[in-house]
Amino acid sequence: MQNCLVTGCAGFIGSHITDYLLNRNFSVIGIDNLSTGREKFLENNIDNKQFTFINEDLLNYNKIHKYFKDISIVYHLSANADVRFGFNHPKKDIDQNILVTSNVLEAMKHNEVKKIIFSSTGSVYGEHKTIPTPEDAGFPIQTSLYATSKIACEGLITSYCNAYDMQSWIFRFVSIIGERYQHGHIYDFFKQLQSNPDQLHILGDGHQKKSYLYINDCLNAIDQALNFYNEKNNIINLGYDGYCEINESAKWITECLNLNPELTYSGQKRGWVGDNPFIHLDVTKISKTGWRPECTIENGVRKTVKYLSENKWLFE
Amino acid sequence: MQNCLVTGCAGFIGSHITDYLLNRNFSVIGIDNLSTGREKFLENNIDNKQFTFINEDLLNYNKIHKYFKDISIVYHLSANADVRFGFNHPKKDIDQNILVTSNVLEAMKHNEVKKIIFSSTGSVYGEHKTIPTPEDAGFPIQTSLYATSKIACEGLITSYCNAYDMQSWIFRFVSIIGERYQHGHIYDFFKQLQSNPDQLHILGDGHQKKSYLYINDCLNAIDQALNFYNEKNNIINLGYDGYCEINESAKWITECLNLNPELTYSGQKRGWVGDNPFIHLDVTKISKTGWRPECTIENGVRKTVKYLSENKWLFE
Numbered sequence: 001m002q003n004c005l006v007t008g009c010a011g012f013i014g015s016h017i018t019d020y021l022l023n024r025n026f027s028v029i030g031i032d033n034l035s036t037g038r039e040k041f042l043e044n045n046i047d048n049k050q051f052t053f054i055n056e057d058l059l060n061y062n063k064i065h066k067y068f069k070d071i072s073i074v075y076h077l078s079a080n081a082d083v084r085f086g087f088n089h090p091k092k093d094i095d096q097n098i099l100v101t102s103n104v105l106e107a108m109k110h111n112e113v114k115k116i117i118f119s120s121t122g123s124v125y126g127e128h129k130t131i132p133t134p135e136d137a138g139f140p141i142q143t144s145l146y147a148t149s150k151i152a153c154e155g156l157i158t159s160y161c162n163a164y165d166m167q168s169w170i171f172r173f174v175s176i177i178g179e180r181y182q183h184g185h186i187y188d189f190f191k192q193l194q195s196n197p198d199q200l201h202i203l204g205d206g207h208q209k210k211s212y213l214y215i216n217d218c219l220n221a222i223d224q225a226l227n228f229y230n231e232k233n234n235i236i237n238l239g240y241d242g243y244c245e246i247n248e249s250a251k252w253i254t255e256c257l258n259l260n261p262e263l264t265y266s267g268q269k270r271g272w273v274g275d276n277p278f279i280h281l282d283v284t285k286i287s288k289t290g291w292r293p294e295c296t297i298e299n300g301v302r303k304t305v306k307y308l309s310e311n312k313w314l315f316e
Numbered sequence: 317m318q319n320c321l322v323t324g325c326a327g328f329i330g331s332h333i334t335d336y337l338l339n340r341n342f343s344v345i346g347i348d349n350l351s352t353g354r355e356k357f358l359e360n361n362i363d364n365k366q367f368t369f370i371n372e373d374l375l376n377y378n379k380i381h382k383y384f385k386d387i388s389i390v391y392h393l394s395a396n397a398d399v400r401f402g403f404n405h406p407k408k409d410i411d412q413n414i415l416v417t418s419n420v421l422e423a424m425k426h427n428e429v430k431k432i433i434f435s436s437t438g439s440v441y442g443e444h445k446t447i448p449t450p451e452d453a454g455f456p457i458q459t460s461l462y463a464t465s466k467i468a469c470e471g472l473i474t475s476y477c478n479a480y481d482m483q484s485w486i487f488r489f490v491s492i493i494g495e496r497y498q499h500g501h502i503y504d505f506f507k508q509l510q511s512n513p514d515q516l517h518i519l520g521d522g523h524q525k526k527s528y529l530y531i532n533d534c535l536n537a538i539d540q541a542l543n544f545y546n547e548k549n550n551i552i553n554l555g556y557d558g559y560c561e562i563n564e565s566a567k568w569i570t571e572c573l574n575l576n577p578e579l580t581y582s583g584q585k586r587g588w589v590g591d592n593p594f595i596h597l598d599v600t601k602i603s604k605t606g607w608r609p610e611c612t613i614e615n616g617v618r619k620t621v622k623y624l625s626e627n628k629w630l631f632e
Binding site: 086087090091094098099102105106126135136137138139140141142143144145147148149151152154155156158159162163233235273274 | 407410414418422454456457459463467468470474475478589590
């Protein structure tokens with residue numbers, strides 16, 4: 001019997017991982033303070049006796065460390081995932097990502113939990129000159145507070161693993177899309193088109209190239225990587241071996257919604273400060289496990305729009 | 317007239333930089349809370365009208381931001397510089413290094429200060445497979461909380477520079493030695509030999525290879541780099557193109573003190589958790605400025621021992 005702990009269990013990826021683990025008959029303690037997580041994402045599991053939901057802030061170490069007792073693996077998904085508005089609240093990434101991860105690691109150390117799965121980000125590569133970007137690409141220069149905080153979390157995790165005989169699987173995700181997605185350009189475009197179906201304003205010139213991965217493919221990749229890689233620290237890119245332009249994605253979104261809005265652009269190469277105009281990760285390492293994504297970027301975008309159309313409560 | 321602000325102005329490197337700037341007739345505001353800094357390091361300058369000393373904690377943003385008004389360049393030297401005991405107080409590096417750097421950058425942003433010099437560390441390369449290690453070596457894996465915090469500071473700085481038209485010179489130092497040195501293996505060995513001249517216990521097997529740079533060479537290198545490199549973010553290794561074994565350094569130290577202690581070893585390859593058994597930075601980039609160190613590692617160690625011998629108050 002594996003006892004798992006999922007931080008951010010009510011978030012987009014965290015709730016899917018919670019489902020995934022419970023479906024395998026593992027027991028799960030899920031911690032979330034519902035700051036961006038949604039109780040609705042947990043409603044299928046809340047009566048499951050294998051699941052314990054703890055509504056608590058991970059910044060509050062004294063309240064959370066006891067839940068790490070007898071846990072065999074921690075899925076640390078809790079994070080401030082907002083890249084775009086980092087400079088509006090410069091302490092948020094430090095608190096929600098770095099300090100929370102420090103608390104998680106201390107709780108693991110004191111309870112002798114040996115394994116951690118962590119959701120890092122492909123944006124730790126900054127605007128790298130090597131594209132597609134492999135895990136061991138040259139020392140990157142950070143361009144956002146979000147990626148900076150994630151690279152700090154990675155460093156905390158690998159340092160603890162070296163010091164305390166722990167083991168990590170650190171996944172550098174591209175943007176994940178699919179059911180329960182509630183943040184990012186598809187969400188923003190959808191919201192705009194809800195309030196004005198005749199116009200869609202795009203940040204940047206629309207030619208930003210981005211890679212997206214569908215949530216089910218993401219979950220399968222994590223599972224494959226855990227079975228395949230067994231180093232002390234396993235750092236693995238998770239992305240789709242390809243990309244789309246934001247303009248293409250806008251076309252798919254408007255097609256799904258049967259709309260034909262006028263497109264306007266803010267015009268620069270980057271949509272906002274810290275926006276990376278070309279994200280494409282080298283996925284050779286995860287591919288060695290035999291994993292292949294089943295869903296194309298286009299289909300992932302279309303599934304996401306379908307989900308948003310059926311779940312307009314997300315915009316309330 | 318250049319108005320400079322030096323954080324950590326009463327520390328080892330910060331106080332030397334303060335001297336250096338005042339000797340050039342720049343005006344200097346120095347901030348230090350004297351937690352590890354020493355008032356004695358400032359005594360030559362305290363009556364200098366070009367110098368203003370602020371005894372304040374940089375964590376206290378509301379108390380410090382006003383001092384950044386009309387500053388043209390910030391030398392950000394304040395830090396928790398303790399690598400070895402990081403895991404004893406896992407929040408200290410986050411507070412003293414990451415949060416303080418965030419405050420410094422916010423204060424710079426609000427006061428439109430455009431230039432920052434930052435003391436990072438060669439330990440951000442972890443135990444890199446490429447030795448000597450260049451600035452653009454492959455994405456490193458962190459092994460200490462100290463280096464993790466410094467890489468986070470680097471990321472905050474480069475992100476702010478991208479966002480707010482600021483410019484950085486980030487120096488990845490090897491250990492700096494010389495007058496006012498008060499922390500590291502020479503200090504530890506000296507202290508041991510003070511209390512027992514007949515025995516010296518060395519952490520590790522004594523074969524750890526380390527590079528050291530003498531403080532005056534460090535100051536000259538910073539000055540050269542500022543004149544020579546003018547990118548948005550200038551990231552530069554600062555070290556000596558060579559290294560010594562800890563055993564050699566122990567020999568120089570005991571020779572200086574006319575002692576012949578029995579040497580004992582804790583025995584492992586690493587002196588402590590996170591100790592890097594081989595530090596040697598590639599200094600090609602700083603050498604392009606024409607800079608060359610004038611002091612060998614051996615002479616730097618000998619000067620440091622002489623200083624400690626003449627300043628035993630440091631051990632009180």
